[in-house]
Amino acid sequence: xxxxxxxxxxxxxxxxxxxxxxxxxxxxxxxxxxxxxxxxxxxxxxxxxxxxxxxxxxxxxxxxxxxxxxxxxxxxxxxxxxxxxxxxxxxxxxxxxxxxxxxxxxxxxxxxxxxxxxxxxxxxxxxxxxxxxxxxxxxxxxxxxxxxxxxxxxxxxxxxxxxxxxxxxxxxxxxxxxxxxxxxxxxxxxxxxxxxxxxxxxxxxxxxxxxxxxxxxxxxxxxxxxxxxxxxxxxxxxxxxxxxxxxxxxxxxxxxxxxxxxxxxxxxxxxxxxxxxxxxxxxxxxxxxxxxxxxxxxxxxxxxxxxxxxxxxxxxxxxxxxxxxxxxxxxxxxxxxxxxxx
Ligand code: ASP
Numbered sequence: 001x002x003x004x005x006x007x008x009x010x011x012x013x014x015x016x017x018x019x020x021x022x023x024x025x026x027x028x029x030x031x032x033x034x035x036x037x038x039x040x041x042x043x044x045x046x047x048x049x050x051x052x053x054x055x056x057x058x059x060x061x062x063x064x065x066x067x068x069x070x071x072x073x074x075x076x077x078x079x080x081x082x083x084x085x086x087x088x089x090x091x092x093x094x095x096x097x098x099x100x101x102x103x104x105x106x107x108x109x110x111x112x113x114x115x116x117x118x119x120x121x122x123x124x125x126x127x128x129x130x131x132x133x134x135x136x137x138x139x140x141x142x143x144x145x146x147x148x149x150x151x152x153x154x155x156x157x158x159x160x161x162x163x164x165x166x167x168x169x170x171x172x173x174x175x176x177x178x179x180x181x182x183x184x185x186x187x188x189x190x191x192x193x194x195x196x197x198x199x200x201x202x203x204x205x206x207x208x209x210x211x212x213x214x215x216x217x218x219x220x221x222x223x224x225x226x227x228x229x230x231x232x233x234x235x236x237x238x239x240x241x242x243x244x245x246x247x248x249x250x251x252x253x254x255x256x257x258x259x260x261x262x263x264x265x266x267x268x269x270x271x272x273x274x275x276x277x278x279x280x281x282x283x284x285x286x287x288x289x290x291x292x293x294x295x296x297x298x299x300x301x302x303x304x305x306x307x308x309x310x311x312x313x314x315x316x317x318x319x320x321x322x323x324x325x326x327x328x329x330x331x332x333x334x335x336x337x338x339x340x341x342x
Contacts, residue, residue, distance in 0.1 A: 033326075033328060034310065034311030034312055034313070034328065034329070035215075035307065035311055035313050035326035035327060035328055035329075036071070036074055036084075036214065036215050036216075036311060036327060036328065036329050037067060037070045037071055037074065037084055037088060037212065037213070037214045037215070037326065037327045038212070038213045038214075038305045038306075038307050038313045038315065038324070038325070038326040039063065039066050039067060039070070039088050039089075039092070039210070039211065039212045039213075039305065039324065039325050039326070040209075040210065040211050040212075040258060040260055040303070040304075040305045040315065040322055040323060040324045040325075041059065041062070041063055041092055041097075041098050041208065041209075041210050041323030041324070042098060042099060042207045042208035042209050042210065042260045042322065042323055043207045043260045043261050043302040043303040043317045043319040043321075043322040044207045044261070044300065044302065044317075044319035044320060044321065044322070045059075045320070045321045045322070045323055045337050045338070047320060048320065048321070048337075048338050051337070056337065058097060059097055059323060059337065060335050060337075062091065062092060062095045062097055062098070063092075063323060063324075063325045063335045064325065064333055064335055065091050066088040066089070066091040066092050066210075066212070066325075067088065067325050067326070067327045067333045067335075068327075068333070069087045069088055069090075069091050070084040070085065070087050070088030070212060070214060070327070071084070071327045071331060071333075072087075073087045074214065074216055074217065077217075079216060079217075080216050080218075080220065080222070081120075081121065081214035081215055081216040081220050081221055081222035081256075082118065082120050082143070082146075082214075082220075082222040084212070084214035084216065084222070085118060085139075085212040085213070085214045085222045085223060085224040086118065086139055086140060086143055086224065088212040088214070089116075089137075089139040089210055089211070089212050089224050089225075089226050090137050090139060090140065092210035092226070093136075093137050093138065093139060093210065093226055094136075094137070096178045096180075097208075098208045098209075098210050098323075099181075099207070099208030099209055099210075099227055099228045099229075100114070100116075100138070100208070100209060100210040100226040100227050100228060101114070101136065101137060101138065101176070101226065102136075102175065102176055102178070103176070103178045103180075103181060103208075103228075104176050104181065104227070104228025104229075105181050105184065105185070105208075105228040105229060105230065105231040105233075106181055106182060106184075106185040106228075106231060106232070107229075107232070107233050107234065107235050107237070108185075108189070108232050108233065108234060108235065109235050110182075110185065111133065111173065111235070112133060112173060112176040112177075112228055113130075113131040113132070113133060113228075113229065113233075113235070113236075113237075114129075114131070114132045114133070114135070114138045114176075114226070114227065114228055114229075115128070115129065115130045115131065115132075115138065115226070115227050115228075115229060115238060115239055115241045115242040116128065116129055116132075116138035116139045116141065116142040116224070116225065116226040116227070116241065116242060117129075117142050117153075117224065117225055117241060117242040117243070117244060117247065117248040118139060118142045118143050118146055118222065118223070118224040118248070119146075119222060119223050119224070119244060119248055119249060119250040119256075120146065120220070120222050120250060121220055121221030121222055121223070121250035121251050121252040121256055121309070122220040122221075122252055124250070124251055125146050125149070126146055126152050126244045126248075127142045127143055127144065127145030127146025127147070127148070127152060127153075128142050128145060128152060128153040128154075128242035128243070128244065128248070129141045129142050129145060129153070129154050129155070129159040129162075129163065129242060130153065130154075130155040130156070130159065130238040130242045131155050131156045131159065131236065131238065132156075132159050132160050132163065133160060133173050134160055134164075134170050134171055134172065134173055135159075135160060135163045135164075135168055135169070135170065135171070136168075136169040136170070136171045136175065137168070137169065137226075138226050139224050139226045140163075140168050140169075141159065141162070141163035141166075141168045142224070142226075142242070144162070144163055144166040144168055145159075145162065148162075148166070152244060153242060153243075153244075155238070156236075176228070181228075181231070184231050185231055185232055188231045188232035189232060192232065207260050207261050207262070207302055207319070208227075208228075208260075208323075209225060209226070209227035209228075209241055209247075209259075209260040209261075210225070210226050210227070210260075211223070211224060211225040211226070211241075211247075211248070211258025211259070211260060211305060212224050212258060212305075213250070213255075213256035213257065213258055213305050213306065213307040213313070214256070214307070215256075215307060215309060215311055219252065219309050220252055220309075221250050221251070221252050221255065221256040221307065221308070221309055222250050222256055223248050223249060223250040223256035223257055223258045223272075223307075224248065224258060225241040225242070225247050225248045225258040225259065225260075226241065227239060227241040227247075227260075229241075229263065230262075230263065238263075239263025239264075239266075239267070240259055240261075240263035240264075240266035240267045240271070241259070241263065243267055244272075245270050245272055245273035246259070246263075246266050246267040246269075246270055246271060246272055246273075247259040247260075247263065247266055247267075247271070247272060248272055249272035249273050249275075249276055251276055252309050253280065253309075254275075254276035254277075254279040254280050254308070255275060255276055255279055255286050255289070255290075255306050255307060255308045255309075256306070256307045256308075257271075257272040257275050257276065257290070257304055257305070257306045258272075258304065258305050259271050259272055259302060259303070259304045260302050260303060260304070260317075260322065261297075261301045261302010261303060261317075261319070262300075262301050262302055265297060265298065265301045265302075266301075266302065269293075269296075269297070271293055271297075271304065272304070274289075274293050275289045275290050275293050275304065275306050276289075278292065278293070279308070285308075285312065286306050286307065286308040286312050286313060286314050287312065287313075287314040289306070290304055290306040290314040290315075290316050291314060291316045294316040294317060294318055295316070295318070297318055299318055300318060300319050301318055301319075302317060302318070302319060302322075303315065303316055303317020303318065303319060303322045304316065304317075305324060311329065313326060315336075320338060320339070321337045321338035321339060322337075323335075323337055324336055324337075
């Protein structure tokens with residue numbers, strides 16, 4: 001009897017992870033698991049053949065740490081979904097592996113201009129910053145804008161100064177520099193000279209923005225996104241991440257969304273709000289809504305994470321892969337990179 005139960009449990013667990021591993025693909029046969037925290041580290045990771053086992057291990061370790069930090073917050077009686085989103089994103093911002101905080105991509109002029117947003121699904125409070133240059137954790141600056149409550153989006157010098165005044169940690173702009181991202185800028189400039197009409201890239205075939213969507217014990221959702229934008233972007237360019245309704249959105253009645261990909265496409269299509277609107281007006285599930293919106297995007301545009309107030313979630317993308325992970329109510333962590341695992 002015990003053995004039969006064990007065999008059944010293994011079967012159910014294997015089914016759950018298989019169903020999720022297939023996420024981003026057309027077919028999903030098994031009922032997917034539910035989550036309290038879903039994260040992404042950007043759509044379009046390095047081509048599978050190029051990612052070494054050692055690199056993959058490093059990415060997975062950061063994603064797992066982010067899940068754990070967010071989960072620890074949610075375990076506390078007073079831990080909110082907003083706290084969890086901020087905690088998870090800060091881990092990824094501090095890692096040079098992702099295009100957010102340390103390791104952000106460079107503008108054409110060789111500077112880092114960072115964007116971030118956070119939104120509370122309870123009451124739809126929101127805060128965002130764009131083009132910050134000396135704030136270690138832009139997601140915390142975005143939160144400061146939200147908590148202040150007067151405005152939703154601050155940009156450039158005004159955003160830097162506001163965050164510093166609110167006590168958010170300031171760093172020298174050189175803090176963000178990494179050799180890898182610098183080389184990507186040099187390559188992008190060389191490529192632009194050879195082929196001036198190409199689409200801006202976040203790095204060679206890779207968007208490394210980070211994001212999180214969380215559900216706390218009071219049933220409240222929150223979402224957040226943080227990014228360096230696109231490699232070789234113009235000074236002053238703002239992507240979708242800090243635009244509420246494009247790259248970030250949360251509303252308890254529908255879902256929490258964080259996007260990654262070609263920002264201009266996500267802004268034009270109001271991707272995050274389009275997903276919420278399908279749930280609100282069509283009665284779509286989070287998986288249908290997110291899946292259909294991503295399916296309609298031009299190939300290789302990116303992806304989203306979307307979570308509803310029951311813990312149902314989806315992580316569709318139309319790139320080769322998307323760094324992503326989730327954690328269940330009982331603390332089981334799952335991390336995936338490509339469409340289906342090796
Ligand atoms: N969506 C971001 C932007 O366009 C880039 C990314 O997802 O990596 O700014």
